[in-house]
Amino acid sequence: xxxxxxxxxxEKILNAAQAxxxxxxxxxSRMQEIADHAGINKALVHYYFRTKQKLYEAIFRKVFKQIxxxxxxxxxxxxxxxxxxTIFIENYIDVLLKNPYLPTFILKEINRDPEFLxxxxxxxxxxxxxxxxxxxxxxxxxxxxxMDPRELLVNLLSLSIFPFAAKPLMxxxxxxxxxxxxxxxxxxxxxxxxxxxxxxxxxxxx
Amino acid sequence: xxxxxxxxxxEKILNAAQAxxxxxxxxxSRMQEIADHAGINKALVHYYFRTKQKLYEAIFRKVFKQIxxxxxxxxxxxxxxxxxxTIFIENYIDVLLKNPYLPTFILKEINRDPEFLxxxxxxxxxxxxxxxxxxxxxxxxxxxxxMDPRELLVNLLSLSIFPFAAKPLMxxxxxxxxxxxxxxxxxxxxxxxxxxxxxxxxxxxx
DNA sequence: GTCTATATGGCGATAGAC
DNA sequence: GTCTATCGCCATATAGAC
Numbered sequence: 060x061x062x063x064x065x066x067x068x069x070e071k072i073l074n075a076a077q078a079x080x081x082x083x084x085x086x087x088s089r090m091q092e093i094a095d096h097a098g099i100n101k102a103l104v105h106y107y108f109r110t111k112q113k114l115y116e117a118i119f120r121k122v123f124k125q126i127x128x129x130x131x132x133x134x135x136x137x138x139x140x141x142x143x144x145t146i147f148i149e150n151y152i153d154v155l156l157k158n159p160y161l162p163t164f165i166l167k168e169i170n171r172d173p174e175f176l177x178x179x180x181x182x183x184x185x186x187x188x189x190x191x192x193x194x195x196x197x198x199x200x201x202x203x204x205x206m207d208p209r210e211l212l213v214n215l216l217s218l219s220i221f222p223f224a225a226k227p228l229m230x231x232x233x234x235x236x237x238x239x240x241x242x243x244x245x246x247x248x249x250x251x252x253x254x255x256x257x258x259x260x261x262x263x264x265x
Numbered sequence: 266x267x268x269x270x271x272x273x274x275x276e277k278i279l280n281a282a283q284a285x286x287x288x289x290x291x292x293x294s295r296m297q298e299i300a301d302h303a304g305i306n307k308a309l310v311h312y313y314f315r316t317k318q319k320l321y322e323a324i325f326r327k328v329f330k331q332i333x334x335x336x337x338x339x340x341x342x343x344x345x346x347x348x349x350x351t352i353f354i355e356n357y358i359d360v361l362l363k364n365p366y367l368p369t370f371i372l373k374e375i376n377r378d379p380e381f382l383x384x385x386x387x388x389x390x391x392x393x394x395x396x397x398x399x400x401x402x403x404x405x406x407x408x409x410x411x412m413d414p415r416e417l418l419v420n421l422l423s424l425s426i427f428p429f430a431a432k433p434l435m436x437x438x439x440x441x442x443x444x445x446x447x448x449x450x451x452x453x454x455x456x457x458x459x460x461x462x463x464x465x466x467x468x469x470x471x
Numbered sequence: 472g473t474c475t476a477t478a479t480g481g482c483g484a485t486a487g488a489c
Numbered sequence: 490g491t492c493t494a495t496c497g498c499c500a501t502a503t504a505g506a507c
Contacts, residue, residue, distance in 0.1 A: 090501065170369045
């Protein structure tokens, strides 16, 4: 490449913008803060991305990819349903433990600009139908209780994501603001959510 | 009162501010928009509440009261646990059906200013310990499966609140953006969540 | 490509007439 | 109590030198 520093700077901006946007959202973030965080000048941010809006959208696409990566693999495997659900819940909560701001960031965006969100979803080729078909197969095979497969997916997502989105409140009310205790609580949920769900839907062999 | 119009105007401002703040949050809202919505002048809003911050805090306190009203009654009743949980879930989802923006609004605030939130909680006299003690009594009596009572409360809240917070996304991905279908889905959850939870925790008499 | 300086506009907040 | 007019600040965005 002719401009040696281009990739480097662009990457610095993207990383800085991700850190700031994820914590403060679109409205709460300042271009100055992003520039400071990247160790460069504010004008340079505009040079690369022109507007705050465009930069934000670039970041959102980038971040969104991180949250929907492993779903395919978990459906396509031919393990028993217990294993599939266990892996799904563990992976999901692990991703969130490493990126605890993600749920709030995504939820804000969900309500900020649904049309833009729809375009991102489309471009990512996300099709929950595969998951529903898998659930329905397990129901017909008598492995799990019959129910609307959408309910099951929503329940899995709710149980995994909500405790991260409501973290400051839960930490305060349930653990007297003890950060370590709450982190441990979230860690434990990898197994307690699994138990909670399996106890509800699994049909025992008779 | 000597100033006849005072209560009337203050109320108009409060209603307008609630509508705007709930939809757009603190950062996204404009004093001008609140004034327009109330059909009065922007300066008048400042006359009554001095700063945007103070107005926002007034609204938040007001709204927060709506979401935590019926918890006491549900714990103190001496019905069997199935009934208690059923009532809790039904009441909670009904409140959210009538105020669908509430979850997003509260979640934003949870992450915006935890200290302020803590002060509101304190002033409301919210003590989850009563709920935990009730859960633990039911566990000791062998009515429900033994587990960390905090897990159970978090699960109930997650299952009730999350589908509202993520509404635009869920509506899009699960119901091809059919608003009525998603509203019906949320209605149904008053019974499906109840089944999901009871199936998981209830111990059958042997 | 990167910087400094500045234009431009929007918003919270106040002054002051009525 | 309610309005018009305006101040002062801050944030996005651009101009222009290097």
